[in-house]
Amino acid sequence: MGLTTPPRKKGSVTETRTDSQPLLSTLGEDGDSDSAPELMMTRGESRKDLSDRTPSSSARSLRIASWNVRTLYEAGKCVQATREMQRYRLDILGVSETHWIQSGQKKLRSGELVLFSGKEEGIHEEGVAIILSKRAQRTLRGWEAHGSRLLLASFLSSNRGIKINILQLYAPTNAASEEEKEEFYDQLQRITEKLPRKDVNIIMGDANAKVGSDNISYEEIMGKQGLGVMNDNGERFADFCSLNDLVIGGTIFPHKDIHKVTWVSPDGGTENQIDHICISRKFRRSLQDVRVFRGADIGSDHHLVIATFQLKLKRYSRNPTTKRLKFQVNLLQGNKITDFGITLKNRFQPLEHLDEDMETYWSQVKDSFISTCTEVLGEKDYKHKDWISQESLNRLSERREKKAAVHNSRTRNEKEAAQREYSDAAKEVKRSIKNDKEAFTNELAERAEKAAQGGHMRTLYETTKVLAGKRKNT
Structure with missing residues (x-):
């Protein structure tokens, strides 16, 4: 992965035209093989934030989230995403703006599986992905890549004959051209209308759409708990949901405004609710809550949106006799x-x-x-070790605390000062992770050189694959 930093958003999100290409993949393909969860409560996190990360002894509900992470192309971003995924006990995480090109699947070192779809070639921009926990991977039935803005994955539920279809999207901004918007929504409609109505259909992601709190003419698909005033993109999105009988989850549940805001402008002066999670109206009662969690941090101007469902993924019992000994x-x-x-x-x-x-x-x-x-000989030890140093992990925790300080600021001057400190902390994180990546690459190069000199072809082959970015490279 490269180390290019994408441009910041100013005022509104801006993207370019999408290229779509259908692709069907299954879990049987070879994947490529990021860190342990960190359970802590930082300043500015509510008690509900902490309670939602506390494991429950009973069978927990399905937790699905959507997040515009700004990029996964930067070194260490996958590690940060999976750490937050583990902190919030997410089964499935939909990601917008991965900035990855082409389509495929990648197995991370920490065990998660990433399904991704992007442009076939060119600039590293746009892109969508769905990250699956180990639990969700066993229920994956299949998935389809539809260009750099849409990705569809299907899962087996505990209810026989009913699947859970998740469509992750990344829509054009409100400032995009009419042609670009029409092209996106036409493609979105073609995919959605093929989804069986008997299944649980979930559409989520960065819709770049403000639906607001006024639900006149949209009473059946949205409530009055939205934020702000509907814009042109919001009207398009609401019309799409109405046509396909989808309920916009973020407009139903009463929360404080700080738990509805999904995007904050770089200067902190503009806050919008533009990321959404929708579900088929037929299964509306299965949706228990949709809420923004500001404590999650990945260096993005978007917040993590989590939806909790009463739905259950199909349960598979592990057979210890099938374990392959190494x-x-x-x-x-x-x-x-x-x-x-x-x-x-x-x-x-x-x-x-x-x-x-x-x-x-x-x-x-x-x-x-x-x-x-x-x-x-003894059995092979599979202890997972990240290439990211403990120093970098500590800097990630410090950055999260700086973000909480921004949220806790009471005055404009306080907030500006806290924002500057957060920006400085983010630069330190990026610099530290970049150094870790260089050290890791140099270590692999030395290992490959020694293997070549000693004639250990197996070690040389495996090390070369890692260096080439085809295995355990995130």
């Missing part, structure tokens, strides 16, 4: 090879004079190999 074969050098051969020979001796059928004999041979590998 051993530390890299230890088979020098005396280890001799020890391994002697131990294996001793286990094979009682089998030489056995008069058993082929299946029984093969089972005993296999058990001999497994017991020998376990005794001499």
Whole structure:
């Protein structure tokens, strides 16, 4: 991933024309393989923020979120996204403005799976993605990429015969041309009308649409809890929801205005509700809450929007007998090879004079190999280690505290000072993560060089794949 910083938004969000190309992928494709959750309460977070991150002993509800992260193309952004995803116990996170090109899926080191769709080539801009927790990955039925603004994923629910279809979007801004808006909504309508009405259809993302609090003529699809006044994009979005029988969740539940604002201008003077999560009106009662969580921080001018559902993903029980054993074969050098051969020979001796059928004999041979590998080599350790240093992680926590200080400011001067401190902290985070990335790359290069000199082709091959960005590269 590159280290390019995207331009800041001024006043309103600005994007360019979208290119769409259908693509169907399944979970069976090879993915590429970011950090441990951090549970803390910082200044400015409400008690509800903290309680929503406290694990429950009972079966918890489905938690889906949408977030415009401004970019995932910058080094360390995936780590930050997954850390916040774990902090807020999210099953599925929809992302807008990934700035990734092409389409595909990527397995992160921390275990999450990223489905992404972007432009086929050119400038790193726009782009959408859906990040799945380990729990959600097991229920993924399929997904489709539709250019740089739309991504559809389908999941199996606990109700037999009913799927959960999630469409992540990134709409043109209110200042975009009429042609660009028409093209986007035409494509959105074509995809939506193909979704079965019997399924749970969820459409979410950065709609760049202010729907406001006046629901006259839209009583069936929105409430009076929206923020601000409807604009042109808001009218388009409300008409689309009305046509497809979708309820706009952020307009239904009564919350403070600070828990409705999804975007704040760089100068802090303009606040809008332009990110939305919608659900089929048929399943309106399954939607328990939609709320903005300002405590989540990824260096974006958008806030995290979380929706809680009574819906459940299909449950799969793990079968421990299907676990694939892997051993530390890299230890088979020098005396280890001799020890391994002697131990294996001793286990094979009682089998030489056995008069058993082929299946029984093969089972005993296999058990001999497994017991020998376990005794001499030991199972491979899968402890996850991030390339991001502890110093950078501490700076991320400091940046989150600076963001809370901005929210807690009572006067204009206080807020401006807190905003400057936050900007400085964000620069320090970017600089520290960039240094970590360079150190990680240099370490891999040295490892590859030593492997090449020593003739260890397997190590050289795996290290080269990481350096090339095709495995565990985020």
